[in-house]
Amino acid sequence: MREINLSDLDDLALGAAILGTGGGGDPYIGKLVARAAIEEFGPVRLLSLDEVPDGAQVVACGAMGAPTILIEKLPGGDEMDLAFAAWEAHTGRRIEAVIPFEAGGVNSTVPLAVAARRGLPVIDADGMGRAFPQLEMETFNVYGVPACPTAIADEKGNVAIVETAAAAQSEWIARGLTIRMGGQAYVANYGMTGETARRVSVPGTLSLTIGIGRTLREAKARKRPPVEALIEFFAGTHYGLARRIGAGKVADVSRREVNGWSVGTVRIEPLAGGAPIEIQIQNENLVAEQGGEVLAVVPDLISILDLDTAEAIPTERLRYGQRVDILAVRVPEIMRTPEALKVFGPAAFGLPHAYRPLEAAA
Amino acid sequence: MREINLSDLDDLALGAAILGTGGGGDPYIGKLVARAAIEEFGPVRLLSLDEVPDGAQVVACGAMGAPTILIEKLPGGDEMDLAFAAWEAHTGRRIEAVIPFEAGGVNSTVPLAVAARRGLPVIDADGMGRAFPQLEMETFNVYGVPACPTAIADEKGNVAIVETAAAAQSEWIARGLTIRMGGQAYVANYGMTGETARRVSVPGTLSLTIGIGRTLREAKARKRPPVEALIEFFAGTHYGLARRIGAGKVADVSRREVNGWSVGTVRIEPLAGGAPIEIQIQNENLVAEQGGEVLAVVPDLISILDLDTAEAIPTERLRYGQRVDILAVRVPEIMRTPEALKVFGPAAFGLPHAYRPLEAAA
Numbered sequence: 001m002r003e004i005n006l007s008d009l010d011d012l013a014l015g016a017a018i019l020g021t022g023g024g025g026d027p028y029i030g031k032l033v034a035r036a037a038i039e040e041f042g043p044v045r046l047l048s049l050d051e052v053p054d055g056a057q058v059v060a061c062g063a064m065g066a067p068t069i070l071i072e073k074l075p076g077g078d079e080m081d082l083a084f085a086a087w088e089a090h091t092g093r094r095i096e097a098v099i100p101f102e103a104g105g106v107n108s109t110v111p112l113a114v115a116a117r118r119g120l121p122v123i124d125a126d127g128m129g130r131a132f133p134q135l136e137m138e139t140f141n142v143y144g145v146p147a148c149p150t151a152i153a154d155e156k157g158n159v160a161i162v163e164t165a166a167a168a169q170s171e172w173i174a175r176g177l178t179i180r181m182g183g184q185a186y187v188a189n190y191g192m193t194g195e196t197a198r199r200v201s202v203p204g205t206l207s208l209t210i211g212i213g214r215t216l217r218e219a220k221a222r223k224r225p226p227v228e229a230l231i232e233f234f235a236g237t238h239y240g241l242a243r244r245i246g247a248g249k250v251a252d253v254s255r256r257e258v259n260g261w262s263v264g265t266v267r268i269e270p271l272a273g274g275a276p277i278e279i280q281i282q283n284e285n286l287v288a289e290q291g292g293e294v295l296a297v298v299p300d301l302i303s304i305l306d307l308d309t310a311e312a313i314p315t316e317r318l319r320y321g322q323r324v325d326i327l328a329v330r331v332p333e334i335m336r337t338p339e340a341l342k343v344f345g346p347a348a349f350g351l352p353h354a355y356r357p358l359e360a361a362a
Numbered sequence: 363m364r365e366i367n368l369s370d371l372d373d374l375a376l377g378a379a380i381l382g383t384g385g386g387g388d389p390y391i392g393k394l395v396a397r398a399a400i401e402e403f404g405p406v407r408l409l410s411l412d413e414v415p416d417g418a419q420v421v422a423c424g425a426m427g428a429p430t431i432l433i434e435k436l437p438g439g440d441e442m443d444l445a446f447a448a449w450e451a452h453t454g455r456r457i458e459a460v461i462p463f464e465a466g467g468v469n470s471t472v473p474l475a476v477a478a479r480r481g482l483p484v485i486d487a488d489g490m491g492r493a494f495p496q497l498e499m500e501t502f503n504v505y506g507v508p509a510c511p512t513a514i515a516d517e518k519g520n521v522a523i524v525e526t527a528a529a530a531q532s533e534w535i536a537r538g539l540t541i542r543m544g545g546q547a548y549v550a551n552y553g554m555t556g557e558t559a560r561r562v563s564v565p566g567t568l569s570l571t572i573g574i575g576r577t578l579r580e581a582k583a584r585k586r587p588p589v590e591a592l593i594e595f596f597a598g599t600h601y602g603l604a605r606r607i608g609a610g611k612v613a614d615v616s617r618r619e620v621n622g623w624s625v626g627t628v629r630i631e632p633l634a635g636g637a638p639i640e641i642q643i644q645n646e647n648l649v650a651e652q653g654g655e656v657l658a659v660v661p662d663l664i665s666i667l668d669l670d671t672a673e674a675i676p677t678e679r680l681r682y683g684q685r686v687d688i689l690a691v692r693v694p695e696i697m698r699t700p701e702a703l704k705v706f707g708p709a710a711f712g713l714p715h716a717y718r719p720l721e722a723a724a
Contacts, residue, residue, distance in 0.1 A: 086525065090452060158531055160539075161523040163448065169520055176542030177522075180535050 004112060004122065004206070005043035009035055011213025016108035017312035018212050018230075018303045018327070019205070023262075023283035024105015024131030025063060025070045026314065033075050034109040037116035044112050045121040047097065049203050052123055052194035056096040059087060059191050060127055060140060061114060062107035064152070064174060065184035066262075070106060075155065079186040080114035082153035087188045090149050090161045099123040099197060101138060101190060103205035104131035105314075110186070122206065127190065128344075129202035129335050130301050133261055133283040135174060136167035137344040139334055140190040143200035150174055150189040154181035175259075202334055208237055216310055226310030227325050234329055241330040241359055245288055245295040246270055246277045247307065250322040255281065255315065262315050266304070268324060277326060279304070281315055286349050288326060296328035297351070299335050299344050300358045303327045330358040366474060366484065366568070367405035371397055373575025378470035379674035380574050380592075380665045380689070381567070385624075385645030386467015386493030387429040388676065395437050396471040399478035406474050407483040409459065411565050414485055414556035418458040421449060421553050422489055422502060423476060424469035426514070426536060427546035429624070429645065429678055432468060437517065441548040442476035444515035449550045452511050452523045461485040461559060463500060463552060465567035466493035467676075472548070484568065489552065490706075491564035491697050492663050495623055495645040497536060498529035499706040501696055502552040505562035512536055512551040516543035537621075564696055570599055578672055588672030589687050596691055603692040603721055607650055607657040608632055608639045609669065612684040617643065617677065624677050628666070630686060639688060641666070643677055648711050650688060658690035659713070661697050661706050662720045665689045692720040 004012070009031045016027035038044065052058065061080055063070065084095055095118075100111040103126040115122045127138035141147060147167035152174055153159045160177050164170045170189070178185040192200070211233060219229035227244055234242035248268040255264030261283050268277045275291035285302035288295040296302050304313050307323040334340065336357065346353040366374070374396075375389035382389065400406065414420065423442055425432065446457055457480075462473040465488040477484045489500035503509060509529035514536055515521045522539050526532040532551070540547040554562070573595060581591035589606055596604035610630040617626030623645050630639045637653035647664035650657040658664050666675050669685040696702065698719065708715040 090523070156531070157527055158535060159525040160535065161452070163521040165519055169518070173520060173522065173539065173542050176538050177535060180538030 002046050003043040004046050006035060006038055008210050009109065011210045011217060012108055013213065014216050014311065015209035015212030016104050017314065019104030019108070019209055019301065020131045020312060020314060021104065021301045021303050022281060022285040022315040023133060024102060024107060027106055027109060029070055030106035030109030033077050034112040034116070036077055037113035041116040041119065044115045046124050046206060047121045048124050049198045049201060052097055052197055054193060054195040056194035057093050057191065058097045058099055058123065058194055058197045059084070059095045059188050060099045060101035061111050061188045062101045063110050063184065064135065064178045064187045069183035075186070077113055078117070079153050079155050080110065080188070081117055082157065082159050083151040083186050083188040084114060084118065086153065086159045086161055087149060087151040087191070090151065091191065093191070095120065097121050097123055097194065099201060100126040100206070102126055102128045102131055103202070103209055104128070108206065108209050123197060123201070124206045125197065125201035125203045126205045127201060129205055129331050130299070131284050132344055135171040135187070135189065137348065138167070138190065139202055139340065140192065140200050141167040142340045142343045145190050145192045145196060145200055147189050149191070150187060152177050152181070152185050152187050154185050202332060204238060208239070211237070220309070227305065227327065230310060230327065238332050239329055243328050243358060244325055245328045246290065246326040248277060248324065250318055250320055250324060251276060253318045253320065266318055268326065280351070282349055283315060287346065287351055287353055288328065294353055294356055295361060296358055297346050297353050297356060298349060299331050299340070301329035301331065328358050364408050365405040366408050368397060368400055370572050371471065373572045373579060374470055375575065376578050376673065377571035377574030378466050379676065381466030381470070381571055381663065382493045382674060382676060383466065383663045383665050384643060384647040384677040385429060385495060386464060386469060387425060387432045389468055389471060391432055392468035392471030395439050396474040396478070398439055399475035403478040403481070406477045408486050408568060409483045410486050411560045411563060414459055414559055416555060416557040418556035419455050419553065420459045420461055420485065420556055420559045421446070421457045421550050422461045422463035423473050423550045424463045425472050425546065426497065426540050426549045429676065431545035437548070439475055440479070441515050441517050442472065442550070443479055444519065444521050445513040445548050445550040446476060446480065448515065448521045448523055449511060449513040449553070452513065453553065455553070457482065459483050459485055459556065461563060462488040462568070464488055464490045464493055465564070465571055466490070470568065470571050485559060485563070486568045487559065487563035487565045488567045489563060491567055491693050492661070493646050494706055497533040497549070497551065499710065500529070500552065501564055501702065502554065502562050503529040504702045504705045507552050507554045507558060507562055509551050511553070512549060514539050514543070514547050514549050516547050564694060566600060570601070573599070589667065589689065592672060592689065600694050601691055605690050605720060606687055607690045608652065608688040610639060610686065612680055612682055612686060613638060615680045615682065628680055630688065642713070644711055645677060649708065649713055649715055650690065656715055656718055657723060658720055659708050659715050659718060660711060661693050661702070663691035663693065690720050
C-alpha cells in the first residue's frame with residue numbers, strides 16, 4: 001500500500017492525458033478537484049488489486065459528459081458524494097473501496113476526490129485501461145459485472161438511480177440523464193467485491209499513469225527526448241510496447257458533435273514526407289491509417305503528442321499547423337480477448353477494421 | 363366505496379378525452395390496458411378521499427410522453443408494476459393506494475391497470491383535475507408534496523429513480539429519461555399519506571370522468587343534444603360551470619413538435635360568422651380568444667368537441683374542415699388559488715394573459 005498525495009497530482013494529470021488518447025476530459029480540471037479534496041482531507045491510500053480484501057464492497061466511479069462542457073461547468077467536488085450516498089442507500093451496502101471506471105482524462109483524478117472526502121482507499125486499477133467514450137466499454141462489463149445500479153448526480157443536487165439489464169442500456173439512459181443534467185454528471189456503478197475486482201480489472205493503471213507523468217517530467221529535467229523516454233518506460237510495464245507511428249504537422253481537423261460526442265478525423269502530413277496519416281475520432285482516437293495501411297487501431301492507444309514536450313493534445317485542442325508525434329501503445333491482454341474486443345474493439349465503434357495488435361502492425 | 367369494473371371503462375374513456383382538453387394521450391389505449399388488467403385480476407375498488415385511511419401510503423402514477431408515440435408503442439401492462447416495485451424498494455415503504463396524477467387522457471385509466479394487478483384501491487381524485495403537459499403541474503406540488511422519489515420504467519424493463527429538490531427539476535429529468543426510453547414511460551411519484559392526499563388533491567375526478575362519459579352516452583340514447591347535456595351535468599358537479607364558448611369549422615391548424623410537446627394554434631371560423639376563434643396549444647388547449655377577447659384560459663378547461671357527438675377531438679387529430687363545438691369548464695377552487703395559478707396558470711405556460719375565471723369572462 002502506498003499513498004497518493006499532492007506531489008503526485010501533476011504527474012497523474014500528465015499521464016492521464018496520454019491514456020486519454022484524445023478524450024476523457026481535461027485532466028487539469030480533475031487535478032484541481034483532487035487537490036482541493038486532498039488538501040482538506042489528506043492523502044488517499046492506494047491499494048493494489050492484491051491488497052483489496054476479497055469481500056470488500058468496491059464501486060467504480062467517474063465523470064460522464066462532453067469534455068468541452070466540463071471546462072465550462074467545473075465540478076464543485078461533492079457531486080460524487082451524492083452519487084455514492086444514493087448508491088449506498090439504494091443497495092443498503094456500504095462502499096469500502098473506489099475504483100476508477102476509466103484511466104485517462106479527468107477520470108484518473110475524479111475518483112481521488114471522493115476517496116479523500118470519504119476516507120476510502122482507491123484501487124490501483126480501472127475498467128478501461130485508457131479512456132473510452134461509453135460506460136459499457138469496461139472490462140468489468142466484459143467479464144460479467146452488471147453496470148447497475150448506476151447512480152448519477154449533478155452539481156445542483158439532482159440524483160438518479162438507473163437499473164437496466166444490459167450495460168449498454170445503462171449507458172444510453174445515463175447519457176440522456178447527463179444531457180438533462182447540463183452535459184456533465186458524476187457516476188457510481190459496477191458494484192462488485194474485491195475478489196471480483198481482481199478478476200475483471202486492468203491492473204496497475206493509476207501507478208502507470210503517475211509513471212507516465214514522472215517519465216515526462218524527468219525527461220524534461222534531463223533534456224532527454226521525451227517520446228523516447230516514454231517508449232522506454234512503457235516497455236518496462238505490463239502494457240509492454242509503445243511505438244511512435246508517425247510525426248508530422250496537423251493539416252486538417254474535421255470534427256462535429258454527434259449524440260454528445262466529438263466525431264471526426266484529423267489528417268497529419270508527415271514531416272518526412274509520404275502519404276498523410278489519418279486518425280478517426282469518437283472523443284478518443286480510434287484508428288490511425290497511412291496510405292490504406294492500419295498503423296494502430298482501438299483498443300490499442302493512439303495519442304497525439306506535442307512534438308517538443310510529448311504532452312498529449314486532446315481532441316478539442318487539435319489545431320491546424322500543430323507539430324506532433326503520434327504514439328501508439330499496446331493494451332494488456334485482458335483488453336484484447338475476443339470478449340473484450342466485442343465490447344470495445346473496432347466493430348463496437350462501427351469501424352470496418354479487424355483488430356490488428358500493435359506488435360503485428362507494420 | 364364502490365368499484366370500477368369493465369362496464370365503466372367506455373364512459374371513463376369518453377370523459378377522459380374531454381378532461382384531456384386536447385392532450386393527455388388517447389384514452390382508448392388506456393382503456394385497453396385497464397380492460398386487460400380488470401379482466402385478469404377483477405374490478406378495482408374506488409375510494410373517495412374521505413375513505414382513505416389517514417396513514418395509508420398513497421402514490422401517484424401515470425404515463426409520461428408524447429401522445430403520438432403512445433399510439434405506436436402500446437404499453438404491455440406491467441411497466442407501471444416495475445415503477446411501483448422500484449419506488450417501494452427505494453423507500454422501503456409499501457404502496458397501499460393509487461391516485462392518478464392526471465385526470466384526462468390516458469391517465470384516467472392507466473392507474474386502474476396497476477391497481478387491478480396489485481389488488482390496490484384507486485382514489486377518486488387526482489393532482490391536475492384535467493390534463494396538463496408537465497409533471498410539476500400538480501396540486502400535490504402546489505400544496506407541498508415533494509414529487510420525488512420519482513420512479514420511471516419502460517416496457518424493456520429499464521427503471522430509474524430520480525431525486526430532485528424541486529418538482530420542476532424532476533419533470534425536466536424524467537422527461538429526458540422518457541425520451542431515452544423511447545418517448546413513452548410510466549411514472550410513480552408524489553408519495554404521501556392518505557391524510558395529505560385529502561388536503562392536496564382535486565376530489566372526485568374519476569367519478570366525474572365516468573359521469574361525463576355516461577352523460578354523453580345517455581344523451582345519444584335519448585337523442586338529446588349532447589353539449590347541452592354536458593353543460594347541465596357540469597352544473598351539478600363541484601366544477602360547477604361549463605359553457606359553450608363557440609361553434610365553428612376548423613380553418614387552420616399549425617402545430618410543431620417542440621421539446622417533446624405539440625405546440626401550435628388552431629383557428630376556428632364561427633358558424634354564426636364573426637371573428638375567428640384562436641386556441642393556443644401546448645399538448646393541451648391553453649387559451650381561447652376571439653377578436654382580442656379572452657373566452658377562456660388555463661387552468662379552466664377548453665375542449666374541442668365534435669359538433670354532432672360532443673366527443674372530444676385531441677390535438678393530434680384536429681383537421682381542416684372539422685365542425686366543432688368549443689366547451690369551456692371552470693375548475694374547482696383548489697386549482698385557482700394564487701399558489702395554484704403560479705404552478706399551472708397562464709404565466710406558467712409563458713402566456714401573457716392574466717387568469718380570468720370562466721364565470722367572469724364575456
